[in-house]
Amino acid sequence: MSPIPESESDGVVACKTILASSVANAYTGEIKKGIEELGRKPKLVGFLANTDPAARMYAEWTGKTFCDVGFMFELRQVDKEELEDFIFQANEDDDVDGIMIYFPVFGNRQDQYLQQVVSKDKDVEGLSHIYIQNLYHNVRYLDDAKTQKSILPCTPLALVKILEYLGVYNMILPYGNRLYGKTITIVNRSEIVGRPLAALLANDGAVVYSFDIDSVQKFTRGEGIRLRSHRVSDVDVKLEHVVPTSDVIITGVPSEEYKFETRYIKDGAVCINFSTAKNFNADIKTKASLYVPSVGKVTVTMLMRNLLRLIANRSSKNQ
Amino acid sequence: MSPIPESESDGVVACKTILASSVANAYTGEIKKGIEELGRKPKLVGFLANTDPAARMYAEWTGKTFCDVGFMFELRQVDKEELEDFIFQANEDDDVDGIMIYFPVFGNRQDQYLQQVVSKDKDVEGLSHIYIQNLYHNVRYLDDAKTQKSILPCTPLALVKILEYLGVYNMILPYGNRLYGKTITIVNRSEIVGRPLAALLANDGAVVYSFDIDSVQKFTRGEGIRLRSHRVSDVDVKLEHVVPTSDVIITGVPSEEYKFETRYIKDGAVCINFSTAKNFNADIKTKASLYVPSVGKVTVTMLMRNLLRLIANRSSKNQ
Structure with missing residues (x-):
């Protein structure tokens, strides 16, 4: 793992460029195994509520990445004023394992409000207040019995x-x-x-x-x-x-x-x-x-990891 | 209650100025009665973590107003980096009925984070996510049995x-x-x-x-x-x-x-x-x-009302 000099157009520089994909690949095996053990394809729902074509491209790219690894991904394009109701629906829907929102939606503090509308049990991004609070306080579990791990924010x-x-x-x-x-x-x-x-x-x-x-x-x-x-x-x-x-x-x-x-x-x-x-x-x-x-x-890979963790948390909660 | 012409320096204008104190006074009786029925002085803790003298003056004014009506008020001046730990402490302290924070603390989104650290059971300002979410969805109670009222944000x-x-x-x-x-x-x-x-x-x-x-x-x-x-x-x-x-x-x-x-x-x-x-x-x-x-x-009076409501919620939760 020590840096190896690399040929560049301008000569030899002692810097190694590491692509995110190399890091991500190191986790793919673990994630595929997780899905296999589960015996079904976990489903992530992504909500897109802005009309920026770049946002849609990014959303479709994350979707494709999820599908390639073995997940189901559903992109739901909704009106920003109806997003909150759709999140509620997905929170309650047993077919949905995880939820993410492609921000910005309103581009102001209302977006932080929306973030908290996502049920913590389906929050793959790890942005629910309790997860962030646990992070700051080095609290690793949601329960005293230490069966449910606190989710870390993906980035x-x-x-x-x-x-x-x-x-x-x-x-x-x-x-x-x-x-x-x-x-x-x-x-x-x-x-x-x-x-x-x-x-x-x-x-x-x-x-x-x-x-x-x-x-x-x-x-x-x-x-x-x-x-x-x-x-x-x-x-x-x-x-x-x-x-x-x-x-x-x-x-x-x-x-x-x-x-x-x-x-x-x-x-x-x-x-x-x-x-x-x-x-x-x-x-x-x-x-x-x-x-x-x-x-x-790597961030997308961590979303996958968080999704599997949420499913594990839910099943240990139901036991 | 119909507008009465009022004498002004520039002659007669058909506008009546209503001072907030008039509105607030209409609620004082109800609040005093609530304290009396409780049989003890409810305690509000205010956290001040900035060094602005105007903020301290405002905090002391709210404190005085609370005490005048029959509450206990404790102003805790703390370092902003230690505020979060002090909130946790107050969340757990049975002697504390309500908590409020004098914002701004950091003056950025970290303040919204801190807002959510206050336990919803002690949040007199009504800024916990669940309260705001309930407001938007016209949900008036926290429980299905309708024994615990959702708190409305004070302003x-x-x-x-x-x-x-x-x-x-x-x-x-x-x-x-x-x-x-x-x-x-x-x-x-x-x-x-x-x-x-x-x-x-x-x-x-x-x-x-x-x-x-x-x-x-x-x-x-x-x-x-x-x-x-x-x-x-x-x-x-x-x-x-x-x-x-x-x-x-x-x-x-x-x-x-x-x-x-x-x-x-x-x-x-x-x-x-x-x-x-x-x-x-x-x-x-x-x-x-x-x-x-x-x-x-009027806002301060609503803080008092919320404090009594939180106490009622806690007692119906414990029944």
């Missing part, structure tokens, strides 16, 4: 799996401490990716600098490994202060204009972009040891 | 109570249809006031035009009174098209610069401002029949 989970694949998680260290000694910069502090991701990585022992448009926060696990969850503090530092010491840089800025400045990055850093826009410049390969230009395929 | 509830006080609700019409025939303009479509308010008023029979910064929506009850809840559609109209036919205008724009244009308002309209900024010009009294310049005191 933060995908990023953790990518970091594991890249060897950033040190498997020799004890579970829960496998990022100890690592400094990680995250540019994005959204409630669905950046902030939960920072908490997850801090819970695993990393020091995380979390940048958003107007502030910087430092996520740590507090003193030693005694605390049950991460600590957050506002810090007065600039990107150029922390990037040179960062082992990992994760970007998620939804803008084609935004570019992360390569010159601050230390040689050999691991660079991952989860935005659909290219947040790193082409010269990233002169600095990074491992570069992951996009994560979408 | 929308305050505005309904103000409209009742002002005689806009026609008590001769059947319950659920008392705004039939009324056209109402609301300038604000936030998730905590404007949108739930529009739904509540449409559920009671009004046609509501809901304006936010970039769109206009029309809330109705659909065809006749058959549907269980309101309908929403995007409409392509401007303020000046609907204001001249509006019986009621409700504003909530948090900006000192914003002023609602008096000239569009029809003679005799009811005008209510729930922003802390003055959204109406001084000449509003040349048009309005009834003018309510602020609603804060």
